[in-house]
Amino acid sequence: MDLLFSLDLLGTFAFAITGAVKASHKGLDWFGAIALACCTGVCGGIMRDTLLGNTPPLALKEPVYIIVCVFAAFLVIIAKQNIVLRWKFVLIADAIGLGAFTAIGAMHAANAGAGGLAIVCLAVLTAVGGGMLRDILAGEVPLVLKSEIYATAALIGGLFFWIFGLCASGYHDAQMAGTIAITIILRLYAMYAKLRLPRI
Secondary structure, three states, rough: HHHHHHHHHHHHHHHHHHHHHHHOOOOOOOOHHHHHHHHHHHHHHHOOOOOOOOOHHHHHHOOOHHHHHHHHHHHHHHHHHHHOOHHHHHHHHHHHHHHHHHHHHHHHHHHHHOOHHHHHHHHHHHHHHHHHHHHHOOOOOOOOHHOOOHHHHHHHHHHHHHHHHHHHHOOOHHHHHHHHHHHHHHHHHHHHHHOOOOOO
């Protein structure tokens, strides 16, 4: 669980970095950078917890999540150019966060007694909800709806979590590890191979 918490914070940090960089590209001020960083980092989890009735949401009970997002925003404000030059590492951390968020979202849904469809949907929502809100606030069509294998990786990870639970319900650590690994591998491979879903 400590490893999962660490991955959760890493994902929150990487997601928040992307939010602050988006704010910079849009010419927003410092408050805008902090707002987009926080939205990207924690809003997927907040939406999940709200739908499950887990209130107040975890991100609002544990100050460390907001602190990590604010720190990421100030890091971008102070050293944006250095971060952009190391963007590959941010994307790798983002992929790790995607895997962690997918597994955590599915776990929370399963623990709440949700059915298979809800488990998969909440896994995806946790993983991509913050990024979608970031793009909407920035005045764009969410990136996950028009390019890149991103939400699809979370969807497949969520499906794995659900199916594994049906077949071997007692192996929770393997279920979580497999979900994280599959999501990360799919995302990294899609980045490497520049895979895209067909457009309409």
